[in-house]
Amino acid sequence: MNPYNNKISKREQRTRRVEDNVASRIDEVANCVHCDCDMVYPIDWEQAEGTLWRVTLRCPNCEDVSPGVMDEELIEKFDCLLDRGTDSLVRDLRNLTYANMATEINSFVGALDGGHILPEDF
Numbered sequence: 001m002n003p004y005n006n007k008i009s010k011r012e013q014r015t016r017r018v019e020d021n022v023a024s025r026i027d028e029v030a031n032c033v034h035c036d037c038d039m040v041y042p043i044d045w046e047q048a049e050g051t052l053w054r055v056t057l058r059c060p061n062c063e064d065v066s067p068g069v070m071d072e073e074l075i076e077k078f079d080c081l082l083d084r085g086t087d088s089l090v091r092d093l094r095n096l097t098y099a100n101m102a103t104e105i106n107s108f109v110g111a112l113d114g115g116h117i118l119p120e121d122f
């Protein structure tokens with residue numbers, strides 16, 4: 001490993017996964033080893049041995065599906081990261097819904113003001 005760089009290479013990550021198959025850092029499970037997307041999420045999991053969990057991970061960008069093994073501490077960290085991602089998605093959805101409604105209301109008001117909507121339209 002390069003002592004001057006804290007990030008490990010993708011090749012090293014893959015080799016490490018094959019060698020011991022137990023992830024030790026959150027970026028090993030949250031980032032795709034193929035396309036570097038940081039939105040990898042679990043699609044299946046089962047308890048392995050002791051505190052270890054076998055997790056199937058999916059990348060939404062390149063659709064890679066990879067197995068992973070994590071301990072409970074890393075599962076907790078990954079769960080917190082996924083919760084933050086969910087919160088961000090919900091916030092974006094609310095903002096998009098609000099923007100769409102505002103656009104529709106403005107269009108409706110414009111149509112009313114222009115006399116393009118009549119009582120018989122309802």
Ligand SMILES: [Zn+2]
Pocket residue numbers: 032033034035036037059060061062063064
């Ligand atoms: Zn990917």
